[in-house]
Amino acid sequence: MEIEKEIKKITLGHEIGAGAACLKCKDKCEGFDLHFWRKICRNCKCGVEDHDVQLETEENKKVGKLFEDTKYTGLIAKLKKDGIPSYKGNQVTFSIPAATISTATPVPASTFVPGSSQTYTPSSQSAHAPPVAATAVPGASIHSPAAPATGRTAASGTGHTAVLGTGHSASIPSKGPGAATTAVPTPTAVPAKTDVVKSVTYEWAPPGINQGLALLYMELLPPERRPIAGSAGADYRKKQMAKQLPDHDQDPERCHELSPSEVKQMQQYVRKYKDEALGIGDITLPEEMGLQAGLAGERGPQGVGAGGKPGAGTTGTPGDKGDAIATMGKVGAPGADGTSLSGPAGNYSCHRCQLPMKKGEPAVYAERAGYDKLWHPACFVCCNCSELLVDMIYFWKKDQLYCGRHYGDSEKPRCAGCDELIFSNEYTQAEGHDWHLKHFCCFHCDCVLAGETYVMEKDKPVCKPCYMKNHAVCCAACQNPIEPEAQRVSYGEHHWHAEPQCFQCSCCSKCLMGQRFMALQGMLLCSVECKKKVMAS
Secondary structure: OHHHHHHHHHHHHHHOOOOOOEOOOEOOOOOOOEOOOOOEEOOOOOEHHHEOOOOHHHHHHHHHHHOOOOOOHHHOEEEEEOOEEEOOOOOEEEEEEEEEEEEEOOOOHHHOOOOOEEEOOOOOOOOOOOOOEEEEOOOOEEEOOOOOOOEEEEOOOOOOOOOOOOOOEEEEOOOOOOOOOEEEEOOOOEEEEEEEEEEEEEOOOOOOOOHHHHHHHHHOOOHHHOOEOOOHHHHHHHHHHHHHOOHHHOOHHHOOOOOHHHHHHHHHHHHHHHHHOEEEOEEEOHHHHHHHHHHHHHHOOOOEOOOOOEOOOOOOOOOOOOOOOOOOOOOOOOOOOOOOOOOOOOOOEEOOOOOEOOOOOOEEEOHHHOOOOEEOHHHOEOOOOOOEOHHHEEEEEOOEEEOHHHHHHHHOOEEOOOOOEOOOOOOEEEOOEEEOHHHOEOOOOOOEOOOOOEEEEOOEEEEHHHHHHHOOOEOOOOOOEOOOOOOEEEEOOEEEEOOOOOOEOOOOOOEOOOOOOEEEOOEEEOOHHHHHHHHHO
């Protein structure tokens, strides 16, 4: 019964995406057909990420499994389906105002009460309108809205002056004795901008922060890396999710024929990185980072909240619209390195590019790196491949950020055949790569190459029969394929056996080995005389 269950698991795993079209090979691929252990399509040799396979559910399960039993479980929606926890992907639609033109009527000056503190917000206020020019006279506290083509001057005391647009003049008597009368234009209809909302859906956005800060974060990413639904950025995120976080790096069930001792070693490896390296970046503001560091230093170290926010102490879930600033965790006293508040952004500089962090721009904080390190959103990348860390999932080791794949490579050898980490004490090293003993095979027919002749084609080992069938070039003289171990002469796109009967003059049959020659339309010629004869015939 247990064997049948395991076989069913394998079958279901290979049914995922079966028949999906290849986005690279197009019609050349008959449809996705997963190789039993190579993690590629048997038809076109491309990866699953290169095929039109809907992997959202599988990706969510993978990330859920990754963060299971960690301090970041607040970011996991534990939807128990067949005992597998699932990560709730944070797809977000932002409503972005776009300006259009309509008509607005100015409010008369008498609306404002002298000496009071008011905020005037027109019903058709534009988020993109330029700030209004306002002059404050002592005694008054007036906050002007961002309305176009409008200026106001307000004063309390003996006289009040209000200016609104253009038009006819009107007089407003002042209340104090001897006050002057000021001419003020009467309200007239003026064009004003209003908001028209357009929606932009992102396949992923930073969880647990308000949408305004999340949108600022997205705008600081390279345009081609923004995961807008249906865009190249969304496709990039999908490929990086498969590349950076291979599920066979965390789940023994996804690996090919591990022995019991290898399963145990892998479980220990997974436990180690969950305890020591794995984390999710959090969004904060640089100027708040130093302030919170100082406050945390006064009240003592704080724990790490379930949502991944240091000191938050609450459970954050994807899509939360709560506070944008995370409370700092275990920090030192104010004045420690990286916490100076003298500058506009607390004197923080990006840990990668070393450029200063700008006030008001979101920065990425990694709890495992410590409170004194921040990154620009576009600088939160793997130190090995320099790719953006997908969904801000990082592995911290020796003062460096890694993606999951390259963290694994720094801990264990990786098999160039099956792409899995090697937990066995015995493995093969060949052609600058590591291989499971059973996986140093021909890339085409899977025959074991130990002790056999093979040829490296595009960094893949190929046995001699498959090489002769699929890759060997033909001799321009005898038209027979040239064996991999045979000596050859190549000139342009033409090749010959390096033998007298093949590499000879096409006119007089003189052997050209070690001699000067001319090539004419694939023919070899030893002299000008032979060239003239050939051209004359």
